Amino acid sequence: MATTDTVSGTALSGPIVVKLFEEKSTRWFLLAIALLVCVMPVLNLLVPADSAFHVSNYTITLLGKYLSYALLALAVDLIWGYCGILSLGHGAFFALGGYAMGMYLMRQVGDRGVYGDPLLPDFMVFLNWQELPWFWYGFDQFWFAALMVMLVPGVLAFVFGWLAFRSRVTGVYLSIITQALTYALMLAFFRNEMGFGGNNGLTDFKDLLGFDLQSNLTRCALFVITGLILALAYIFCKWLTLSKFGRVLVAVRDAESRTRFMGYRVEHYKLFVFVASAVIAGIAGALYVPQVGIINPGEFSPINSIEIIVWVAIGGRGTLYGAVIGAFLVNYGKTYFTGAFPDLWLFLLGGLFVVTTLYLPKGVKGLLVDGKLAKYFSRSGSVSKTSTEGV
Amino acid sequence: MVTNISLQEKTVLYLNGVSKSFDGFKAINNLNMMIKPGELRAIIGPNGAGKTTMMDIITGKTRPDSGDVYFNNEVDLTRHSEAEIANMGIGRKFQKPTVVETLSVFENLELALKGKRRVWDSLFFTLSAQGRARIDDVFEIIGLGPRRSILAGALAHGEKQRLEIGMLLVQSPELLLIDEPAAGMTDEETAHLAELLKSIAGTHSVVVVEHDMEFVRSLNATVTVLHEGSVLAEGPLDKVQKNERVIEVYLGR
Numbered sequence: 001m002a003t004t005d006t007v008s009g010t011a012l013s014g015p016i017v018v019k020l021f022e023e024k025s026t027r028w029f030l031l032a033i034a035l036l037v038c039v040m041p042v043l044n045l046l047v048p049a050d051s052a053f054h055v056s057n058y059t060i061t062l063l064g065k066y067l068s069y070a071l072l073a074l075a076v077d078l079i080w081g082y083c084g085i086l087s088l089g090h091g092a093f094f095a096l097g098g099y100a101m102g103m104y105l106m107r108q109v110g111d112r113g114v115y116g117d118p119l120l121p122d123f124m125v126f127l128n129w130q131e132l133p134w135f136w137y138g139f140d141q142f143w144f145a146a147l148m149v150m151l152v153p154g155v156l157a158f159v160f161g162w163l164a165f166r167s168r169v170t171g172v173y174l175s176i177i178t179q180a181l182t183y184a185l186m187l188a189f190f191r192n193e194m195g196f197g198g199n200n201g202l203t204d205f206k207d208l209l210g211f212d213l214q215s216n217l218t219r220c221a222l223f224v225i226t227g228l229i230l231a232l233a234y235i236f237c238k239w240l241t242l243s244k245f246g247r248v249l250v251a252v253r254d255a256e257s258r259t260r261f262m263g264y265r266v267e268h269y270k271l272f273v274f275v276a277s278a279v280i281a282g283i284a285g286a287l288y289v290p291q292v293g294i295i296n297p298g299e300f301s302p303i304n305s306i307e308i309i310v311w312v313a314i315g316g317r318g319t320l321y322g323a324v325i326g327a328f329l330v331n332y333g334k335t336y337f338t339g340a341f342p343d344l345w346l347f348l349l350g351g352l353f354v355v356t357t358l359y360l361p362k363g364v365k366g367l368l369v370d371g372k373l374a375k376y377f378s379r380s381g382s383v384s385k386t387s388t389e390g391v
Numbered sequence: 392m393v394t395n396i397s398l399q400e401k402t403v404l405y406l407n408g409v410s411k412s413f414d415g416f417k418a419i420n421n422l423n424m425m426i427k428p429g430e431l432r433a434i435i436g437p438n439g440a441g442k443t444t445m446m447d448i449i450t451g452k453t454r455p456d457s458g459d460v461y462f463n464n465e466v467d468l469t470r471h472s473e474a475e476i477a478n479m480g481i482g483r484k485f486q487k488p489t490v491v492e493t494l495s496v497f498e499n500l501e502l503a504l505k506g507k508r509r510v511w512d513s514l515f516f517t518l519s520a521q522g523r524a525r526i527d528d529v530f531e532i533i534g535l536g537p538r539r540s541i542l543a544g545a546l547a548h549g550e551k552q553r554l555e556i557g558m559l560l561v562q563s564p565e566l567l568l569i570d571e572p573a574a575g576m577t578d579e580e581t582a583h584l585a586e587l588l589k590s591i592a593g594t595h596s597v598v599v600v601e602h603d604m605e606f607v608r609s610l611n612a613t614v615t616v617l618h619e620g621s622v623l624a625e626g627p628l629d630k631v632q633k634n635e636r637v638i639e640v641y642l643g644r
Binding site for chain 2: 240243244245247248250251253254255257258259260261262263264265266268269272
């Protein structure tokens with residue numbers, strides 16, 4: 001039995017908590033996150049601004065944004081990499097989580113808005129609304145907003161997934177309807193009558209739980225919290241994929257009808273993982289909004305959702321950490337190139353996706369861990385171990 | 392032609408007047424069949440005789456247009472999904488060996504192992520000692536023990552066949568439906584498989600669809616000849632082979 005444990009990677013020994021940290025990649029990943037969240041705030045807050053080691057506020061916010069994108073990429077990898085559900089509408093769950101947070105932040109503004117209305121957010125006063133719409137009730141409470149951050153994407157994913165998976169909509173057809181879902185939501189949120197600020201969305205936030213969003217300390221705290229939640233979500237996803245549930249997901253991905261004939265209710269498994277993924281995406285959106293300072297219907301745009309897929313593909317799907325690496329790499333590239341060569345970025349992104357699909361089917365992770373480069377980076381033995389992971 | 396099968400006696404599988412058409416083509420046409428507990432039954436028939444469609448109907452993948460399909464005299468299989476039927480105790484092996492290629496041989500058996508199948512059960516699943524022993528037993532039978540840790544995708548065709556049969560065995564169904572198990576196997580493996588199926592029958596009911604006449608002969612089972620979606624002849628192989636209509640449509644060519 002010992003041979004099974006060491007070679008298959010998805011170990012069969014010991015309690016699941018031990019298994020979680022047995023994998024080298026998990027330990028490296030958590031170490032990297034821990035370093036990032038410990039070092040960056042210190043370099044920002046304690047190192048003087050004229051020092052070469054000082055990290056600017058801009059960088060902290062940027063990294064915080066990348067971390068929330070990484071969380072979103074993790075959510076997508078969980079369903080796409082492990083269960084083969086290619087959602088081209090995951091940006092919708094991200095945006096809904098973001099809007100729920102945005103609504104809380106709007107209500108926190110209180111009478112400090114431009115129009116000074118104690119109850120109504122500025123855009124409602126501007127539209128001559130007399131009272132707060134019913135769905136804005138409760139969002140003055142943080143706990144309520146936090147609940148909605150998870151509940152709204154979760155319930156939408158449940159209803160959508162229940163209908164789609166029960167009717168056995170798979171593959172390209174599923175991808176197309178997820179794309180339609182996010183597009184429909186975008187159009188709806190663009191309308192002023194929806195009551196979410198229309199075209200402009202929600203912005204001009206002041207503070208969160210009483211902490212000033214413009215202060216360095218708050219920004220660093222948000223950055224650290226995002227990093228910690230990413231680490232927690234990573235452990236949760238790792239636990240899911242290491243359990244037998246994870247192996248059923250892989251079976252569904254690679255041999256769906258075989259899995260049914262083994263007696264597994266495939267639609268239940270898909271639904272569970274889809275809802276879990278949507279909730280993670282919603283949390284990512286909620287962490288993104290206070291750091292970026294705005295949420296608008298553009299977040300629902302189909303292009304955004306497709307971009308998430310590119311991050312995961314470039315990082316390497318079906319590994320979790322690959323998705324995080326991809327999110328960081330592509331978004332760093334985006335930040336750099338949209339500044340340096342703004343016209344080239346989309347071509348570059350498209351080209352990168354084509355090259356990845358053709359030459360790096362396992363993404364950067366495949367290049368580093370399984371491929372030729374691995375020989376330079378790792379000592380003997382570790383290569384064959386990770387190469388048995390799901391593709 | 393309609394033989395009315397009475398439900399007086401105990402049957403594992405009972406098909407009565409089952410029909411199914413695809414775009415006007417009658418894949419199954421008024422099919423009647425009865426499998427008794429512990430029986431080993433071989434089903435032969437030319438391509439397009441409806442063998443696979445029959446399997447699909449029994450396992451819930453396809454709904455028949457008309458007719459009854461009963462399991463253990465009481466469960467109407469036409470009203471249940473694939474997963475429900477599998478959990479009731481009907482296991483199926485596909486014509487093309489279908490295993491989860493990206494999981495190890497061991498993990499394939501572990502997934503198929505009889506047990507609770509709900510999401511919650513899988514999240515908190517740990518392999519029991521009995522389960523592990525059961526998997527080890529099956530490794531003895533299918534002879535893949537030394538290859539348990541490799542990915543199922545790396546197995547040779549015949550080995551995949553054996554693995555899939557192993558997956559059926561750990562599922563311990565009451566009724567096994569096995570579609571062309573001998574395809575791609577060596578003579579030695581085929582002989583081994585025939586022995587295995589004969590040993591399973593008795594405690595389980597086994598329905599084998601097969602083209603290979605030597606293999607069917609070695610099973611020493613009742614043979615049902617399907618033709619154009621209905622039963623053409625039924626009985627011991629020797630008797631069936633002498634049936635003129637069978638010779639005409641199938642064996643004689």
